[in-house]
Each structure stands twice: as structure tokens, then as C-alpha cells.
Amino acid sequence: MSLPVCQTFPIQVFKHCKTVCFLNHGLSYMQDYYDLLGVSRNASRSEIKTAYRRLARQYHPDINREQGAEDKFKDIANAYEVLSDEDKRSLYDEHGEAGLKGFASEEAAYASSFDLFESLFETLDGMESIGGFDGMGFRSKRGRRVQGPDEQQELCLEFLEAIFGASKDVSVTRLENCTNCKGSGIKPGTKPKKCRKCGGKGQISSSMFTPLGEFRQVFPCNSCGGAGQSITTCNTCRGEGRVRKKTTLRLEVPAGVQSGNQIRVRSEGSVGRRGGPRGDLVVSIYVQPHQHLKRDGNNIRTTCKISYIDAIIGTTVTVPSITGKAELKIPAGIQPDTTLVMARKGAPALGKPNNRGDQLVHIQVDIPRHVSGEERTLIEQLSKLRHGQPINV
Structure with a gap:
């Protein structure tokens, strides 16, 4: 069977590692948007948002390496973009995808499934423990203020200290700004330079032609990590901008705590990247048993x-x-x-x-x-x- 002639459509070049294609007019592979998100047609905006967040975490290609995960991720992002907008949803409910053509170029920038993901997950739980997603599809964090991670610590109390409260010293090893580079990650006496590989764009792209049209892939530059600049890293922190240091904090334990309780001390965790705010210190309580009580x-x-x-x-x-x-x-x-x-x-x-x-x-x-x-x-x-x-x- 011969394929229809490939027609030209506006191309959207995304800023992350994702695929853009010209599809042959008349070929439709899009699943029903409600089915994609697993919600009913009378679902509320809150239910739609909850469903999208759950599925976006599950299929994000930086987390899910299975074949087809990235395509699934884009489909559910597209579905959410439509169903979360009252005007678009109304057009879709009445006319299907055909009713949405007027929105294609007008809001193409927001149509990026990765931008949409970032708009809802500004601080994804555990992001740093997965490696920060640097060079994995998100914008590079170099130069971007990011809140520091929480630090966990345990505190052992005597029985009566837990009953009446106590003032205790807690030893914490947390990330602090590097004193050598003042948190910039750049070696003192040097300045950032435009990345030679990407020309300062922070991205590199490649194109591939198929019977269905042209597929263009855009990747973060693996030389500068998507920052568009190359730096000489600080010898002390190796470009991280932070180093781990041990410190002692005075903690006021309230009366009535029990084993298993957690005390959250605001802004006493690790400092954030590039001057970002500190995370919290989370102290888990363990109470020693009493001989008679x-x-x-x-x-x-x-x-x-x-x-x-x-x-x-x-x-x-x-x-x-x-x-x-x-x-x-x-x-x-x-x-x-x-x-x-x-x-x-x-x-x-x-x-x-x-x-x-x-x-x-x-x-x-x-x-x-x-x-x-x-x-x-x-x-x-x-x-x-x-x-x-x-x-x-």
C-alpha cells in the first residue's frame, strides 16, 4: 500500500532529548485523551492533574528506560495539556482532535511534554538522588538556584528527656557552599567560556528521514551539560559548588515526644545549588526504655x-x-x-x-x-x- 504524500506542518524543536516528526496527513495513531490518562469524561481538573502527575513520573524517559516509554510520556503530556484547559477540552469533547488545530502553532512552546512536566514538578522528590537529571532531558542545573536536599539524623533520648523535653546537641554532616569558589563551582581566577561543541546553545540536534517524514532529535550538549558554557572546575568541590562539612546544632526537643516521632527543623539541611535555599533537617527520635516505667x-x-x-x-x-x-x-x-x-x-x-x-x-x-x-x-x-x-x- 502506498503512503499519502507527506505534507508540511510547522515543526516544534524541543529543548530536550525528544523527537519531533512530520506525520503524513490523514494517519492517526492518537489514543483517546481520557483513556490515556485513565480518567472518565466527567473527571474534574484535580483528578486529571493527579492522573497526569502519576503517569508522568511512571513514564518519564529519564526514569523509565523501557522501549516506548518516551512516546507514552509525550502522549499523556499532550492529553493533559488539552484536558486541563477548559477551552481546548470543550473543543476536543465536541470535535475531537480536529477541533484543536487552531492551537497547534499558537501554543507550540508550551506543547513540549518536557516543559509541561517541569512546570508541574519544579522539585521532583528524590531528583538529586537520581543524579539530578543533568544531561538526561531536563535543563541543566548549572547556574540555576535549586533548593538543597533534606538531611536525616537520629537522636537517642533518655526516657525522662522524652517526657519533659530537652535541649540536645545534634551532629550533622551537610552540604555547605565551597569556600574556595564561593559556591559557583568555577575555579577562582577563571571565567566561563562559550561551549565550542554547541556554540553556546546548550543543545545539539540530529535529523533522520523516514517514510513517515523527518524526525529531528535535540539533545543537551554532553560537553557543557546543556549550560552553553564550559568552565574550569574548582579543585576543591570539583565543580559542584558545595562540600560536605560536619557541624553541631542545638535542638530543642519538645515535651511528650515518643520513639518514631520526627522533628523537622526548617532550613537546617544542606545548602542548595548556586546559592539556593537550604533543605530541612529531619531528626528521628528513639527513646531508651526505663527500668520501671x-x-x-x-x-x-x-x-x-x-x-x-x-x-x-x-x-x-x-x-x-x-x-x-x-x-x-x-x-x-x-x-x-x-x-x-x-x-x-x-x-x-x-x-x-x-x-x-x-x-x-x-x-x-x-x-x-x-x-x-x-x-x-x-x-x-x-x-x-x-x-x-x-x-x-
Whole structure:
């Protein structure tokens, strides 16, 4: 079967590693936009945006290396661009793709699937841990201010420090601006020069002709990383502009924290690229166990063992508490495994120091396995008295 004559359409040259093609007029391979995003035709803009963000992460070619991922990424970006715009969506719903032709050249710059991705993912979680995407399809970060990453640290607290709060020193190794190049990444005494390979454009392109038309690919320059400039890198930071340094910070731990809680300290993480703002310091709390006390939410649990005689006639005992020793009255006739409540003697709620839990004291009755002869005689007499029998004096 012969193909129709290839007609000329306006070409959009993208700034990233992506393919632009002239398709033969009349050939249509576009899937329904709603099906592409996996949403219904009455989906809200919020639902459409959520679906796009999920699929864009999944199929971005810098993350997904499978064959066809890049084409899928472009298709879902095109679908989102249409369905997120009320006017375009209305035309598409009424006339299909044919109704959108008037928008093609007018907004071609925004039609770039990669630009659209960046507009919604200005700071993609984990971007730096994947290598920053430099030279992988995003604009080069050289010269662009980027917020620094968060730093993670663990802090071990004693039991009572977690209850009442504490001021603790935390040792952190974080990225700081290189003092040699002042964060620029450029060797002192040198200046950036126009990249010879790309002529300062930051991009190189190649074309390929196929039966379907011309395909043009645009790549970030692998010599300058897409910056359009070549530099002599700083010997200290090797062009990064940042170096890791150890520092000690004073952390005010609030009262009522527990193991597993995290404290986020704003702007105490690593410094950003090229003077970008700092990330945060995230401190994970671990609380050491106490010898006698146990945390149960905002309540404090402990165990008290009493004799069977004290259980019968009652007594007053001393129990450990978060404030030291405390007296607890044991009522006469208390049963084994009873829990007594010491109101508002527990831990404060996190962020609400006046809202305190209780101390719960679990009573254990100690029944002896062996008794002396005299004690046994007295117990037997007590038993007879209990059952209305005469006692031998």
C-alpha cells in the first residue's frame, strides 16, 4: 500500500532529548485523551492533574528506560495539556482532535511534554538522588538556584528527656557552599567560556528521514551539560559548588515526644545549588526504655507487687513515677491484677504540655509458696474463723 504524500506542518524543536516528526496527513495513531490518562469524561481538573502527575513520573524517559516509554510520556503530556484547559477540552469533547488545530502553532512552546512536566514538578522528590537529571532531558542545573536536599539524623533520648523535653546537641554532616569558589563551582581566577561543541546553545540536534517524514532529535550538549558554557572546575568541590562539612546544632526537643516521632527543623539541611535555599533537617527520635516505667501513649504504666496480707487489709506503698517516688494507697480487699489509676501523673501530650495522661499501676499479689510453721498456724486459725469454726487459743 502506498503512503499519502507527506505534507508540511510547522515543526516544534524541543529543548530536550525528544523527537519531533512530520506525520503524513490523514494517519492517526492518537489514543483517546481520557483513556490515556485513565480518567472518565466527567473527571474534574484535580483528578486529571493527579492522573497526569502519576503517569508522568511512571513514564518519564529519564526514569523509565523501557522501549516506548518516551512516546507514552509525550502522549499523556499532550492529553493533559488539552484536558486541563477548559477551552481546548470543550473543543476536543465536541470535535475531537480536529477541533484543536487552531492551537497547534499558537501554543507550540508550551506543547513540549518536557516543559509541561517541569512546570508541574519544579522539585521532583528524590531528583538529586537520581543524579539530578543533568544531561538526561531536563535543563541543566548549572547556574540555576535549586533548593538543597533534606538531611536525616537520629537522636537517642533518655526516657525522662522524652517526657519533659530537652535541649540536645545534634551532629550533622551537610552540604555547605565551597569556600574556595564561593559556591559557583568555577575555579577562582577563571571565567566561563562559550561551549565550542554547541556554540553556546546548550543543545545539539540530529535529523533522520523516514517514510513517515523527518524526525529531528535535540539533545543537551554532553560537553557543557546543556549550560552553553564550559568552565574550569574548582579543585576543591570539583565543580559542584558545595562540600560536605560536619557541624553541631542545638535542638530543642519538645515535651511528650515518643520513639518514631520526627522533628523537622526548617532550613537546617544542606545548602542548595548556586546559592539556593537550604533543605530541612529531619531528626528521628528513639527513646531508651526505663527500668520501671513504660510509655503507653500519654499514659505511664508500672507494676507494684504487694503481699497477700496487704491485699486483704490494705496499705500504702511507694511507687516510681516520672517525677520521682509517689505514694499510692492500696484499698483493703484489692484483687490480683487490678489496675489503679493515678490521675494526671502521666506524660504530657506532644504540643499540649498541660494535657497529661495518667499513671496506671498494675497490682500483683504475692502469694508465698512456703510459709513458716507459726504463720501456717495463724492462717489455719484465720481460716476457721472465716468459716465460723472454734479457734484453739
